[in-house]
Structure formats: C-alpha cells, structure tokens
Amino acid sequence: MKKNIQICLGSLLLVLGSIFTACGPEARLDMVGMFAGTSPKIDERFEESKVYNDQHGFTTLQAPVEDYRVYVCTDTHVTKTQTRWTYFIDTYRHDPLCPVAVHLGDIIDAQNYFDEMYSAYQAVPLNPAKKDTLMAVAGNHDIYFKQWPEYIKYFKTCYYYFIVETPSGKKDLFVVYDSADGTVGSKQLQWLRETLEWADKQDFRHIVACTHTHFFKRDGSQGHTSNYTQEETYALLNLFTQHGVDMVWSGHDHSREITQVKDMTCIVVDSMKDEDKKPFYMLVTMGEKIDYEFVSVADIQK
Amino acid sequence: MKKIFFILAFGFGLFAPMAMAQVQPGDTTYSVSLHVGYGHNLTYGSYANFDIDAYLPINKHFDMQASVRTSTANFYTAGVQLRPKFVLPVGELYLEDRLMMRWVNRDSFRDFVHAFSVGYKMQYVNVQVGMSNRIITPLPYTNRSEDEMILEPFDAVYRVEAFVRPQTSPWNISLCLSNMDNYQVERMWQPMFYLGGWYDINEHWRVRLSGKMKLAGMFHLNAHYYGAELRAGAEYRF
Numbered sequence: 001m002k003k004n005i006q007i008c009l010g011s012l013l014l015v016l017g018s019i020f021t022a023c024g025p026e027a028r029l030d031m032v033g034m035f036a037g038t039s040p041k042i043d044e045r046f047e048e049s050k051v052y053n054d055q056h057g058f059t060t061l062q063a064p065v066e067d068y069r070v071y072v073c074t075d076t077h078v079t080k081t082q083t084r085w086t087y088f089i090d091t092y093r094h095d096p097l098c099p100v101a102v103h104l105g106d107i108i109d110a111q112n113y114f115d116e117m118y119s120a121y122q123a124v125p126l127n128p129a130k131k132d133t134l135m136a137v138a139g140n141h142d143i144y145f146k147q148w149p150e151y152i153k154y155f156k157t158c159y160y161y162f163i164v165e166t167p168s169g170k171k172d173l174f175v176v177y178d179s180a181d182g183t184v185g186s187k188q189l190q191w192l193r194e195t196l197e198w199a200d201k202q203d204f205r206h207i208v209a210c211t212h213t214h215f216f217k218r219d220g221s222q223g224h225t226s227n228y229t230q231e232e233t234y235a236l237l238n239l240f241t242q243h244g245v246d247m248v249w250s251g252h253d254h255s256r257e258i259t260q261v262k263d264m265t266c267i268v269v270d271s272m273k274d275e276d277k278k279p280f281y282m283l284v285t286m287g288e289k290i291d292y293e294f295v296s297v298a299d300i301q302k
Numbered sequence: 303m304k305k306i307f308f309i310l311a312f313g314f315g316l317f318a319p320m321a322m323a324q325v326q327p328g329d330t331t332y333s334v335s336l337h338v339g340y341g342h343n344l345t346y347g348s349y350a351n352f353d354i355d356a357y358l359p360i361n362k363h364f365d366m367q368a369s370v371r372t373s374t375a376n377f378y379t380a381g382v383q384l385r386p387k388f389v390l391p392v393g394e395l396y397l398e399d400r401l402m403m404r405w406v407n408r409d410s411f412r413d414f415v416h417a418f419s420v421g422y423k424m425q426y427v428n429v430q431v432g433m434s435n436r437i438i439t440p441l442p443y444t445n446r447s448e449d450e451m452i453l454e455p456f457d458a459v460y461r462v463e464a465f466v467r468p469q470t471s472p473w474n475i476s477l478c479l480s481n482m483d484n485y486q487v488e489r490m491w492q493p494m495f496y497l498g499g500w501y502d503i504n505e506h507w508r509v510r511l512s513g514k515m516k517l518a519g520m521f522h523l524n525a526h527y528y529g530a531e532l533r534a535g536a537e538y539r540f
Binding site for chain 1: 343344345346347404406408409410411413438442450452453454455456457486488489491492516517518519520521522523524525526528529533
C-alpha cells in the first residue's frame, strides 16, 4: 500500500513537473493554450485589427517592372539565432525586381523573441536603391503564450489586403488573413467574402491569398499540428475557387506541398528555421502567369 | 490510378470485415433511432440536423450500423459501419470498418472516408484506435473530377469513452473524446468532445440526449471554440 502511494505521488510530481516545464518562462510550447487559447480569439483579433485598418486603409505598391518578383518565406521560428531570417531580408532587399516580400507566419518560435526578431530585421542595412515592404501574417507560434499584444505592436493588424500595380497599370491583389487559431472565425470569413466579391468587380490580373494554416493533410510531414476543421476547409476552398483566387500560399507544415483544387493552386512553403536541414524560401514571378521556384538556404548556417 | 485506388479501398472496406466475420442468421435485437439536433459553428452559423440510424446485430460475432444525416446547412452524410466482434473473458474486442460519404453541397465538395479501427469494450469504457484515409472531390462531378480528387492517404482515428454506470444499465451518462462519430470523421489533430446519456423508458424505447463540442486549433496550442451541437432523439428496439 505504502509503495503504491509512493508510486502515485512520484507520478503526480512527474506530471506536474512536466506541465511546469512546458508552461514556464523558458517553454517553447504553450500547453495551457491547447485547451484554452491565451491570446484573444480570432473574432476579437479581427475587431482590434479593424480599428487599425479603418484608420489606415490598405496599401497599393508600385512594381518596378511588369514581371516583378515576390519573396515568400514562412516558419522562421526566430529564437536566439536569426541567421536565415536576416539572410532572407538581405536577399529580397537587394533584388531590384522585388517590391514586396511575404512572411506566412511563425516568425518567432515562442515567448520573448519578438525583440530579437525585430532587432535582426533592423540590423539588415536598407538598400538605398529601392523601396520594398515586408508583409506578414500571424502564425500560432506568434500569438500563443499571450503574445498577441506584442504581435500587434510590431505588425499592427492581423488581416488586410495589398495591391501591387505594374508600370502598365495591371494590378494583382494579395489577401492576407489570420488563421493562427486553426480557424478564420466568422467575422473574418465575412470580410473575405466581401473582399472577394469586391475583387470580382475590379480588373485584377491575379488574386493570391496568404495565410499560415494549410488546407490538407496529404502526407506524414505535418507532425502534430492541426488544420482547419473540415467545415471550414471546404467553405474556404469553395469561396476562393468561386472568386478566381489563383493561389493560396501557406506555411505551418514545415514541408512543401502543392495541391491543385479546381483552377487554384495551394502551396505550402517549406520552413526557414535555422535548425532545419531542408530550408527553402519561395521565389515567385508575377507576370501574365505566376511562376514559382523554391530556393534552398541550407548553406546559410549560423 | 486514383480511380483504381478508390475502387480497391472501397472494395476492401466493404468485404474484408465480412470475410473476417462468421456471418450467421441474427438472433439479437435490431434497432432504429431518430434524432434531431441543433448546431452552431463559426462557419455555418446556426443549423439543424436530422439523423436516422439503424443498428443491425447479425449475430453475436458481427453487427452493422447504417447512419444518414441531413442538415439545413446543406450537407448530407451516409455511412455504414461493419463490426466483427470477439468476446473475451473480460470485455469484448472488435474490429470496425467505417465507410462514410459526406456531400457538402453548400461548398461543392464531396468527402469519402474509409476508417479501419480496433476497439475494446468493457462495462465502463470503450477504447478504439485505427487509421483512415480520405478522398476529397470537387462537385459537380465531371469528367475532370477523377483528376481533381485530393487524397489524404493516412490519418488516425480514435475514440475513448467512459460511462458512469455499466453499459447494460437502463440509464447512463458518458464522456467521450474522439475525432469521429456516425456522421463525421475529422483529421486526427481535430478532436471532438462528447457528453451524452440515455434512459430506457421500457424494453423497446430508449431516449437519448447528447452534446458535442469542437474546438479549433488545439494542436496549434491556441484552442478556441469552433462549434457545438445538441442532439436529442429516441431509439426503438425490436
């Protein structure tokens, strides 16, 4: 009997120790968030972002050429090292054909790394010869551990669109939406509907949707990360295919996956984490067609 | 190739458990149940479901269940479960083969799932674990549809259910964690929580009440409410 009690108490201490380690100040994974998210819900984040969007509107960028380039990366998971993150910034800043780069979420790994991420971003020298912009969307790692206030401090809003206009006046629309909870929520879904209905009436050359969470689970690369619910998967796919979205770019999986859904191409981009053995970013050429290639950064090591 | 895979998966799913079971004329209780449900989620808003289930215990080694759901949210599900069973000194071991088609007409997609699992049933607990695969097809079905099928070849299914009283009791309450039920098989990292109970009015009639909760993003480690369903109905045992 005494031995059984000792075993039970020992097991309890082990479990409590594990939970403390998993949730403590140096933890990487927000285990509390597994049952009750510690950042505001998506509809609350939407409302907070709406205030910013209503005040500042959305951006139109000028492309330097007709066939311009967009650099896309995801899942940099910045911690105390930021080698590939800074390499990515330096690379797109020195490409004269690139007016914009996109980060698809999980820019940092866990709590307390936003400062490192931003310091590294600022430390990369600006290219005086050109103007460019980095667009970002929140991933789950960016907002768990109550990190939403910090995210919003740096990135201002969780949903928006931006337009890139070429010298001849052709316009491409990029719709960026928040899926860091594994759901887009009801208000953001309505905004996506309204935005794409508005886009139908414009003369956009291409429409691209950018977010963190991907649609499908087609192989074992995904590990223990969730997708959207089934209901939302089909609702979003239908919305996007009905309104002529050409591509959906996402991350989260850390492993490339390209899926054709009707006339739309869904691309999951590889991760750019410093520790990963097969890191890539995606280089997209936006012309009459959208061409893309994946560029390895495996040689870029700390 | 996809068509061949589809045919093989369907064929295996339908006939393998039948081959494993020793089918004999049934001598146990058949039942039919009708349920209505109210649901809410962040994508559909509010909706109502109407479910019909038929339980067909062919004999003590094999049973089948067929389920149909229609919904005001404009999706429809039809599924069949085939279960060879093996009575053990303690509890019952069973295999379950589940085939389910879900027509999500509102979003123009069709979802076919095949799940094969092994389960162990005791008086107070049911545990079930297995694997599933899924074929997603855009609708309407056309000549292009075969090339447009999206295959999710490997996923896991699981179900852990605990009862407050033995399962043979005339009333009971249960708590369940699973990524599947008779009308939906979710991906493995999308668990659903169930709380339910039944009460036997007499030897033929049983009433049931259950609730289901779905969180989004549990394995994003950033879980929030996604949807819930409340379901009530009656079962008639012949």
